[in-house]
Amino acid sequence: MKNSKLIETAIEALTCLPGVGPKSAQRMIYSLLKNNRHGGINLSQVLKQAMTEVSNCSVCQTYTENEICEICLNKDRLATGTVCVVENPSDIIAVERTGQFDGRYFVLHGNLSPIDGISPEDLKIDILENQLKSGNISEVILATSSTIHGEATALFISEICKKYKIQSTRIAYGIPIGGELDLVDGSTLIHAFSGRKTY
Amino acid sequence: MKNSKLIETAIEALTCLPGVGPKSAQRMIYSLLKNNRHGGINLSQVLKQAMTEVSNCSVCQTYTENEICEICLNKDRLATGTVCVVENPSDIIAVERTGQFDGRYFVLHGNLSPIDGISPEDLKIDILENQLKSGNISEVILATSSTIHGEATALFISEICKKYKIQSTRIAYGIPIGGELDLVDGSTLIHAFSGRKTY
Incomplete structure (x- = not known):
């Protein structure tokens, strides 16, 4: 029973x-x-x-019950000419929490994955391309994850940026702040070394 | 944002x-x-x-969307003359999973606690008493928890059972099966010793 x-x-x-x-x-x-x-x-x-x-913001594709989300409605953010491309709406919350980014976002809701049948159209990269074409954007920050699919997606979008002569940048991967060198995995360490800066 | x-x-x-x-x-x-x-x-x-x-079964007080729950509708279970008094509806699921008990239940939805203002009426002990009065019950198994409030509630109900000359029993507390002696807390060990049986 x-x-x-x-x-x-x-x-x-x-x-x-x-x-x-x-x-x-x-x-x-x-x-x-x-x-x-x-x-x-x-x-x-x-x-x-x-x-x-709740549906998607018609500009950045994040979740919102309005036609356009609050961030995209903010003209100051539009004026920066910077777009941060992220995988998920929750990534926006994480970046916003830092309080250091004042541009707009674009949410892919996933990554390119031909094996799973996820094409650029599924990620609405055509909408992003239209925005790049409009000429209001000067820099695209690629903040997709450091997985194979995330890297491939970043590369794909950076190629589109080249076409429109827009600067594309990738966020830095390396040792997390407070992380100890001997506890960090090998590929993070490789990233940390190859991404080193001069003092 | x-x-x-x-x-x-x-x-x-x-x-x-x-x-x-x-x-x-x-x-x-x-x-x-x-x-x-x-x-x-x-x-x-x-x-x-x-x-x-979902409200309470009018007989045993467990959660059900019907007037009387499935267990209370089962005449075979009524015929055993045994009632197991438990604290929560989830306790019924736990006892039923053993498949060893074929009587009815009575759910208190808590324990007596004068300090929190929980009286016998709040636990519907008056309904239980009416059932004991009816003469169809021969044994009340008290399966409330071994906390102070659980013990007090068990004692209170056992006193009512005495009034109607109905046998009341308390489930055994001791070392859980597979439990190691040196990992068991002191009060469980005391219960295990005082509840020892002759071979």
């Missing part, structure tokens, strides 16, 4: 969340039923709204 | 789930938006239904 049918259905539905298995889903549903039904109903409403109303 | 307003609201709503902080909530919402909007909408619907329709 298990939980009642409705509770089992709810447990199964909760496992669509990443990192939530049947055991933690059961704990979640019991916790909501016992202590926070109001929170559960609120979650259900907000979740439905987010799933149906 | 942060996420869009709707996404921030959704992240905040998700943190009502136990063990989910802002960071994992953000990961969840991005994952749903990217890969599984259908799952998110389904979760929202099922969650709302569970929060509004």
